[in-house]
Amino acid sequence: MKLDLSGRNILITGASSGIGRAISVLIFSAGANVFLLGRDTERLRITAELCCAARENCGNIETDKFDKNKINANKTDANKINANKIDKDKIDATGKIDAGKIVPVTYDLSSDPDDIPKLFQRLAGEYGEFSGLVHSAGIEMARPLRSIKTANLINTYVVNAVSGAMLMKGLSLTGVHCKTGSSAVLISSVSASCGNAGLLCYSMSKGAVESCVKTLAIELISAKIRVNCIAPAMIKTPMTENGTYKKIQELGNDRKDLVELRHPMGFGEPNDVANAALFLLSDKSKYINGITLFADGGYSTL
Amino acid sequence: MTKHEFIQELEFVLNTEAGMLTEDTVLSSVSGWDSTGMLGVIAIYDDLGLAIPVTEIRESSRVADLIDLAGSAIR
Numbered sequence A: 001m002k003l004d005l006s007g008r009n010i011l012i013t014g015a016s017s018g019i020g021r022a023i024s025v026l027i028f029s030a031g032a033n034v035f036l037l038g039r040d041t042e043r044l045r046i047t048a049e050l051c052c053a054a055r056e057n058c059g060n061i062e063t064d065k066f067d068k069n070k071i072n073a074n075k076t077d078a079n080k081i082n083a084n085k086i087d088k089d090k091i092d093a094t095g096k097i098d099a100g101k102i103v104p105v106t107y108d109l110s111s112d113p114d115d116i117p118k119l120f121q122r123l124a125g126e127y128g129e130f131s132g133l134v135h136s137a138g139i140e141m142a143r144p145l146r147s148i149k150t151a152n153l154i155n156t157y158v159v160n161a162v163s164g165a166m167l168m169k170g171l172s173l174t175g176v177h178c179k180t181g182s183s184a185v186l187i188s189s190v191s192a193s194c195g196n197a198g199l200l201c202y203s204m205s206k207g208a209v210e211s212c213v214k215t216l217a218i219e220l221i222s223a224k225i226r227v228n229c230i231a232p233a234m235i236k237t238p239m240t241e242n243g244t245y246k247k248i249q250e251l252g253n254d255r256k257d258l259v260e261l262r263h264p265m266g267f268g269e270p271n272d273v274a275n276a277a278l279f280l281l282s283d284k285s286k287y288i289n290g291i292t293l294f295a296d297g298g299y300s301t302l
Numbered sequence B: 001m002t003k004h005e006f007i008q009e010l011e012f013v014l015n016t017e018a019g020m021l022t023e024d025t026v027l028s029s030v031s032g033w034d035s036t037g038m039l040g041v042i043a044i045y046d047d048l049g050l051a052i053p054v055t056e057i058r059e060s061s062r063v064a065d066l067i068d069l070a071g072s073a074i075r
Helices: A018-029 A041-053 A071-076 A078-083 A113-127 A150-172 A200-219 A238-251 A253-261 A270-281 B003-013 B035-047 B054-058 B063-069
Strands: A009-013 A033-038 A058-061 A100-106 A132-135 A182-187 A225-232 A292-295
Touching (some): A018 A270, A041 A100, A100 A113, A132 A270, A150 A200, A182 A200, A238 B054, B003 B035, B003 B063
Parallel strands (some): A058 A100
16 A cells, blocks of 8 residues: 655654654655754754655755744845755646655744744745644653652643644644645654653643644544544654663663563654554545554553 | 752652751662652752763762762752
8 A cells, every 4th residue: 555645745843853754754755745844954954865865756955944043044045045946857747846845944843832823824825735744843851740840841741732732723724734635643652641650741741732633633624634643652763762761771670671561562663653644644544533543562552 | 059958859859758868868778769769860950950870870879979969069
């Protein structure tokens, strides 16, 4: 079964590494135009190059025109603006753009969530309507209850949940989403529904993501926007290998063994989540709406 | 943060009664000194802007060792 996203504009947050990067590469190779959101310009460039390497008919990697720090420079730099034009060679005889577009967007979702819908509008105004969104950006916070301060809860909530809701607001705006149908995928976690000591901030924020999905799956039916979640277990990414899992290993064998026992199929790969995202973005899932798809190797069944 | 404030925070995250910990307290004798308690200690350092390796925290034997790890962040 080949899943085809040809010509569809899809925005991916957290695209600069890990799960978001794997999703970006996979859906670009499935034919989509990808809009790569992340805070780190250099790492976004690497994702863009990986996308390009994964697909034969790769168009230009566009200059990042939406980086707030660079907007003024770009407005006056004619060379940069010209660099954003798709090569004429890549436009087919009917005038349709044949090659895939890769648009890196350096952006911090937590800096001003109210700006997120405006960003979506600017992107749609320049590149056309969006068929999809994947919200993969997120932060982890390992703190036991006794160590948690209000700021820890709020910071995690803003990046993981509030920005997801504001992205959905942006996608829902007229002129931003495709009138024929769109699909949004928000990355949750098994922690939203399975207990994990020390992960209250993270679990609460991911629980909010899942509530957001269920509400919007109904609210946005009239706009033909499907909204679903993917809940991964521990995935081998730089964030987990250098952060959470490393910390777990160092804390001692009791916690390490517990975490490993709860993964009967071992830890997942970023592509395990990316494949699930590709399915939910594609028309093959057109009757699936408001679900949480567990990509967890059986974690949630134990 | 003063030593006294650090010890108070430590008592809180390790779930011991107020006034029970001193610089000489052996950590392995504290029931809250487990992986969750250590996460709490990491959080105290984090709030001080310090990234102390987990292995150094785990290998600490007394409360005084945890204070030393914070260096000049604890007066």
